[in-house]
Amino acid sequence: MAKGDPGAATRSKRAAPRTKRAAATGEPELVQLLTPEGERIESALGPDGTEYRVDFTDEEYRGLYRDLVLVRKLDAEATALQRQGELGLWASLLGQEAAQVGSGRALRTQDMAFPTYREHGVLYCRGIDPIMPLGLFRGVDQGGWDPNEFKFNMYTIVIGAQTLHATGYAMGVAMDGKTGSDEGEAVIAYFGDGATSQGDVNESFVWASVFNAPLVFFCQNNQYAISEPLERQTRVPLYQRAGGFGFPGVRVDGNDVLASYAVTRHALDNARHGQGPSLIEAYTYRMGAHTTSDDPTRYRIASEVEAWQAKDPIARMKAFLTKQQIVDDSFFAEVDEQARAESVHLRERVLAMPDPEPVTMFDHVYPNGSPELDEQRAQFTKYLESFEGSAH
Amino acid sequence: MATETLTLGKALNAGLRKALENDPKVVIMGEDVGKLGGVFRITDGLQKDFGDQRVIDTPLAESGIIGTAVGLAIRGFRPVCEIQFDGFVYPAYDQIVSQVAKMHYRSQGKVRIPMVIRIPYGGGIGAVEHHSESPEAYFAHTAGLKVVTCANPQDGYSMIQQAIASDDPIVFLEPKRRYWEKGPVELDAPLGEAYPLHAARVARPGTDATVLAYGPMVRTALDAATAAAEDGRELEVVDLRTLSPLDLTAAYESVKRTGRCVVVHEAPGNLGLGSEIAARITEECFYSLESPVLRVTGFDTPYPAARVEEEYLPDLDRVLDAVDRTFGW
Numbered sequence: 001m002a003k004g005d006p007g008a009a010t011r012s013k014r015a016a017p018r019t020k021r022a023a024a025t026g027e028p029e030l031v032q033l034l035t036p037e038g039e040r041i042e043s044a045l046g047p048d049g050t051e052y053r054v055d056f057t058d059e060e061y062r063g064l065y066r067d068l069v070l071v072r073k074l075d076a077e078a079t080a081l082q083r084q085g086e087l088g089l090w091a092s093l094l095g096q097e098a099a100q101v102g103s104g105r106a107l108r109t110q111d112m113a114f115p116t117y118r119e120h121g122v123l124y125c126r127g128i129d130p131i132m133p134l135g136l137f138r139g140v141d142q143g144g145w146d147p148n149e150f151k152f153n154m155y156t157i158v159i160g161a162q163t164l165h166a167t168g169y170a171m172g173v174a175m176d177g178k179t180g181s182d183e184g185e186a187v188i189a190y191f192g193d194g195a196t197s198q199g200d201v202n203e204s205f206v207w208a209s210v211f212n213a214p215l216v217f218f219c220q221n222n223q224y225a226i227s228e229p230l231e232r233q234t235r236v237p238l239y240q241r242a243g244g245f246g247f248p249g250v251r252v253d254g255n256d257v258l259a260s261y262a263v264t265r266h267a268l269d270n271a272r273h274g275q276g277p278s279l280i281e282a283y284t285y286r287m288g289a290h291t292t293s294d295d296p297t298r299y300r301i302a303s304e305v306e307a308w309q310a311k312d313p314i315a316r317m318k319a320f321l322t323k324q325q326i327v328d329d330s331f332f333a334e335v336d337e338q339a340r341a342e343s344v345h346l347r348e349r350v351l352a353m354p355d356p357e358p359v360t361m362f363d364h365v366y367p368n369g370s371p372e373l374d375e376q377r378a379q380f381t382k383y384l385e386s387f388e389g390s391a392h
Numbered sequence: 393m394a395t396e397t398l399t400l401g402k403a404l405n406a407g408l409r410k411a412l413e414n415d416p417k418v419v420i421m422g423e424d425v426g427k428l429g430g431v432f433r434i435t436d437g438l439q440k441d442f443g444d445q446r447v448i449d450t451p452l453a454e455s456g457i458i459g460t461a462v463g464l465a466i467r468g469f470r471p472v473c474e475i476q477f478d479g480f481v482y483p484a485y486d487q488i489v490s491q492v493a494k495m496h497y498r499s500q501g502k503v504r505i506p507m508v509i510r511i512p513y514g515g516g517i518g519a520v521e522h523h524s525e526s527p528e529a530y531f532a533h534t535a536g537l538k539v540v541t542c543a544n545p546q547d548g549y550s551m552i553q554q555a556i557a558s559d560d561p562i563v564f565l566e567p568k569r570r571y572w573e574k575g576p577v578e579l580d581a582p583l584g585e586a587y588p589l590h591a592a593r594v595a596r597p598g599t600d601a602t603v604l605a606y607g608p609m610v611r612t613a614l615d616a617a618t619a620a621a622e623d624g625r626e627l628e629v630v631d632l633r634t635l636s637p638l639d640l641t642a643a644y645e646s647v648k649r650t651g652r653c654v655v656v657h658e659a660p661g662n663l664g665l666g667s668e669i670a671a672r673i674t675e676e677c678f679y680s681l682e683s684p685v686l687r688v689t690g691f692d693t694p695y696p697a698a699r700v701e702e703e704y705l706p707d708l709d710r711v712l713d714a715v716d717r718t719f720g721w
Contacts, residue, residue, distance in 0.1 A: 114463075141500065142494075142497060142498035142499075142500075143498060144497075144498040144499035144500045144502060144503070145499065145502065146499065146502035146503065147466055147499075147503065148466070149502075153466065154495075154498060154499060154503070156491075158486060158490050158491070161459065161486065161487065161490065161491055163459075164455065164456060164458075164459025164460050164462065164463065164487065165459060165460075165462045165463040165466065165491070166463060167456075167459070167460050167463060168459065168460030168461055168462060168463025168464040168465075168466075168467070169463035169464065169466055169467045170463070171460060171463070171464060172463065172464045172467030172468070172469055173467070175419075175445050175469075176467070199453075199455060199483070200455055200456075200459055200486075200487075203451070203453045203455055203456035203459070204456070204459070204460075206451050206453065206456065207450075207451060207453075207456050207460055210451060363500070363501070364496055364497050364499075364500050364501040365496070365497050365535055365536055366496065366536065366538065366560050367496055367501070367504050367506075367558075367559035367560055368558060368559060368560050370538075370637045371637055371639075372637040372638065373637075
């Protein structure tokens with residue numbers, strides 16, 4: 001993706017930028033730079049008058065498309081692996097690719113991300129091997145990696161808990177004096193619409209605000225918290241909650257990778273320059289189930305899903321690339337082939353993941369160990385050894 | 393060697409000051425810990441001397457205190473969080489149990505959360521509800537956390553520094569009703585020479601029965617031992633100090649000599665630390681015991697109104713009564 005900063009949002013005011021207004025379109029007010037039909041919108045205004053625009057090269061457009069297709073394909077492979085009994089569970093990102101790729105590509109190298117358990121697309125954009133989180137879902141480990149090595153925290157399953165971690169980390173960035181320039185560090189916290197009801201998320205809003213933390217709250221509003229629709233979580237548009245906490249909020253078309261990129265890049269750059277937190281509500285839709293254990297046909301109707309299908313993030317990017325003659329058919333075939341090859345590679349490696357040795361469950365409980373645990377491990381090892389040589 | 397007589401509160405303050413001096417990554421955070429110096433003044437003067445980036449007055453939300461401290465720890469800081477009172481720790485329970493305790497495990501050792509969670513705990517100060525509880529069992533039951541408690545000023549001074557220096561997440565319980573009790577503290581002794589953090593210690597040697605106690609009950613047990621001695625009975629008092637992991641080495645050695653054991657704590661008896669301790673002593677010292685291990689604890693009620701807390705809390709007489717019963721078996 002972009003070297004340098006061709007896609008940076010600008011704050012300069014220009015003539016007649018477009019915003020989608022609720023009254024005009026029936027859609028919620030949101031920032032959009034690429035329509036579902038694949039039409040480019042030159043620039044769009046946020047609720048505070050910020051003008052958002054991107055200026056990508058053709059190669060960068062192709063890169064974004066490639067990302068979208070790859071993360072969808074890898075996600076589909078993981079779903080298939082679960083269906084075949086190779087993963088215990090999978091939380092699919094289907095439908096949310098643009099929000100994740102747009103925001104993920106907006107991160108600069110030095111920025112830090114705190115995901116939920118569904119940010120496989122952001123993980124991919126961070127340059128992380130997509131095999132990394134699959135140990136958690138296969139049940140061979142607890143999903144651990146070094147957040148500082150990848151600038152990407154471990155997945156967090158307790159809803160909203162990671163927003164406080166992101167806030168503390170961002171406070172640490174400021175305490176380390178790492179804000180106030182282009183090289184400054186920014187932090188992004190991912191969460192969903194359901195999480196906005198959690199105390200931890202609201203506490204993180206308070207903390208980030210009063211400490212002016214360099215933090216972007218990135219809420220993927222995919223319309224459902226398992227079965228519960230947005231109406232069960234809020235009476236106001238989520239992005240408007242930011243105002244009550246004292247920082248800006250903006251709603252972006254989360255199925256538009258360009259707008260997701262522009263809005264996130266702008267918010268991150270504000271944060272890194274010491275202008276504090278902001279909230280992005282990426283308005284999107286969870287096309288699949290909450291997880292592979294869920295059955296969405298019990299709580300939502302087919303016509304709703306079909307309406308969102310028409311706003312598909314990949315289809316609109318494909319239409320745009322085609323109309324603009326940025327690519328030809330061989331490009332799409334080549335991307336599909338790459339996605340197929342990577343998903344096969346992923347599958348092979350998942351199947352090759354070994355089950356852990358039982359005694360490893362005693363590892364890493366404490367950095368400094370524990371004599372009690374050492375004793376339990378020794379007893380358990382001896383117990384296991386008592387079966388050696390006997391028929392199982 | 394500079395030995396001063398300090399209250400437990402002042403000793404803790406001196407230990408925190410030393411930790412802030414020794415490591416620039418140490419930050420203190422909590423409600424009212426800054427200008428006010430904490431409601432018990434344990435952080436008195438620290439913000440003035442180290443600044444509001446090292447001693448942080450936080451918004452009033454306990455989950456936020458612990459959750460943001462997790463992020464600071466990932467960033468490389470060593471947060472020392474103050475929870476104002478025992479009964480206010482529960483909003484932070486999820487962050488402590490599901491996040492702080494499990495990060496190192498989940499990350500297969502790649503993430504360390506070197507956090508200390510200081511909690512003034514226990515009763516005896518005539519407080520309103522939620523200000524007198526003993527929540528140690530909740531945390532001792534959670535793998536990934538260590539739990540310690542100090543009983544005297546010297547331990548307060550050393551143990552808080554040892555806890556901050558440790559990479560393990562540690563719940564540090566401070567017996568609030570003992571904050572004003574004085575004792576000698578060696579301020580200049582190197583931390584490396586201090587008594588180990590995760591080790592119990594014989595607080596008073598004896599030969600006839602063993603009394604195990606920790607935190608605020610060590611004083612009570614020692615008073616009971618003094619009274620028993622007047623009646624010609626020598627009690628050995630062991631200050632457990634570390635509740636997770638438990639160090640019962642000294643207790644086993646003692647019980648094998650005395651054959652009698654009483655465990656004392658303020659927390660309710662049902663599934664309290666005393667239950668685990670009694671089970672382990674029974675396993676380890678079965679053939680030495682002259683009577684079952686007895687427990688003297690708070691009752692299985694919510695912490696009662698202040699005017700009856702003296703009856704709720706184990707005192708010298710209840711300890712001696714239990715000791716008597718071990719002899720009557």
